[in-house]
Amino acid sequence: MWDAVVVGGGLAGWIAGIRAAQRxxxxxxxxxxxxxLFYFSGIFDYGDVERLRHLPKHPYTLFNSQAIVQGKHFVQEICPEYVVNDRPQSAFTVLGTVRQGDLMPRSMVLPDRQEQGEFVLLVPEGLKDFFPETVVANMAREFPGWQVNVKRMQVDALAEWTRLGKSVSSIDYANIWRSEEGQRALTNEIEEIKRQSQGAGRSQGKIVVVLPSLVREYFDSSRTKPYKSEFSLPVLEMSSFVPSPHGRYFAEYLKHRFTDLGGELMIGARALSLNGESTSESQAKACQELKVHSMGKTLRLKGKKFILATGGLLGGGIKVGMARKSIHEGVFDLPLFVPKEWSESQFFAPQPFAQIGVETDEFMRPLDPTRGQVVWDNVHVVGRMLAHWDPWTQRCGGGVSVTSGYAAAELV
Structure with missing residues (x-):
């Protein structure tokens, strides 16, 4: 029997699994x-935590300030390259605009706007959906005291791709940067930038190379030993666009951290249902086993605790049919909070469907909204499955997932 069975391989699920295994x-x-996580930009957003904690039923109301900070420091503990700061930090998007975030790798953190210097946008040939002219214009507007220049780069390993006109994604380039050949090519390009900038006397301050792809190997694991080199100039990464190298390697990194701690993993298994019975002390049922379908077989997994982290509407944890009444939670058949109106006519307005999810008590145990009673005594709901929040307009997706996942692990 497992102490905890975590259902779902998104951010909240991995955080819960790693922390429980660590304990x-x-x-x-x-x-x-x-x-x-494959859509993860590399940046965690927590939103205006104190304001959100005062919104009725928002997930942050389940936690005190210390619990939220603990989760944030846990991310830094398992991935030390992430910077924890009391204030939001800024990074470049793939369009060259500036966005704020609450937790990001130090290789993304922008320099002080009051400084003077030169950004050199290093553009790999053939990069898909990347528009250097737009990026340069936006960077110059965001940093008026800085020069912005472009240097194009060809990579021998992808020469045949570009010759055939085949587009290259940022994930393809991230794979190149992890190799000895790619690191050597990047080192040579950066050395040339340094020589040209210093020789021409263009820069009045420091020179910063900007790259639209994952370069630094801060998602490193004991099972992955990529080639590394030190660069002669600071290298600044932009936040990722889809498909996201940051998301891909972060998901891979979390998987390795989990299994290295002794966690067991079942990939490609579809959770079907829970079996349990009511306890004598309350009306809540205690789950005893989870039924899953894997490799053509139905398995029964016994556990003391179960953590639901299946990702809500977008993650597939909530199923929606053509009829309004066909909406349901797809694994445990938990009752859902569903707003009367699902959508708002204005496209950029907060959309009510984002609030759909499972209501819980202070221990993240699922509640029946009509009776206010706990449904399963040993089930904890985390991440996007929680009701009454909007990760887009409230910009708190990473914060809620990390905080709830970490808190659930502490209850195992």
């Missing part, structure tokens, strides 16, 4: 696919 618990993580 010495026997943990199984069950996931049907790769989760939505």
């Amino acid at each position: 010495g618990k026997k943990v199984l993580l069950v996931t049907e696919g790769v989760g939505t």
Whole structure:
């Protein structure tokens, strides 16, 4: 029997699994696919925590300020390259505009606007959906005291691709940067930038190379030993666009951290249902086993605790049919909060459907909204499955996922 069975391989599920395994618990993580981390930009947003904690039923109301800070520091503990700061930090988007974030790798953090210097945008040939002219114009507007120049780069390993006109994604380039050949090519380009800038006397301050792809190997694991070199100039990474190298390698990194701690993993398994019975002390049922379908077989997984982290509407944890009444939670058949109106006519307005999810008590145990009673005594709901919040307009997706996942692990 496992101490905890985590259902779902998104951010909240991995955080819960890693923290529980770190505490010495026997943990199984069950996931049907790769989760939505492949869309992760590399930046965690927490939103205006104190304001959101005063909104009725927002997930942040389940936690005190210390619990939210603990989760943030846990991210830095398992991935030390991430910077924890009391204030939001800024990074470049792939369009050259500036966005704020609450937790990001130090290789993304922008320099002070009051400084003077030169940005050199290093543009790999053939990069898909990347528009250097737009990026340069936006960077110059965001940093009026800085020069912005462009240097184009060809990579021998992808020469045949570009000759055939085949587009190259940022994930393709991230794979190149992890190789000895790619690192050597990048080192040579940066050395040339340094010589040209200093020889021409263009820069009045420091020179910063900007790259639209993952370069630094801060998602490193004991099982992955990429080639590394030190660059002679600071290298600044932009936040990722889809398909996201940051998301891909972060998901891979979390998987390795989990299994290296002794966590067990079941990939490609579809959770079907829970079996349990009511306890004598309350009306809540205690779950005893989870039924999953894997490799053509139905398995029964016994656990003391179960953590639901299946990702809500976009993650597939909530199923919606053509009829309004056909909306349901797809694994445990938990009752859902569903707003009366699903959508707002204005496209950029907060959309009510984002609030759909499972209501819980202070221990993240699922509640029946009509009776206000706990449904399963040993089930905890985390991440996007929680009701009454909007990760887009409230910009708190990473914060809610990390905080709830970490808090659930502390309850195992």
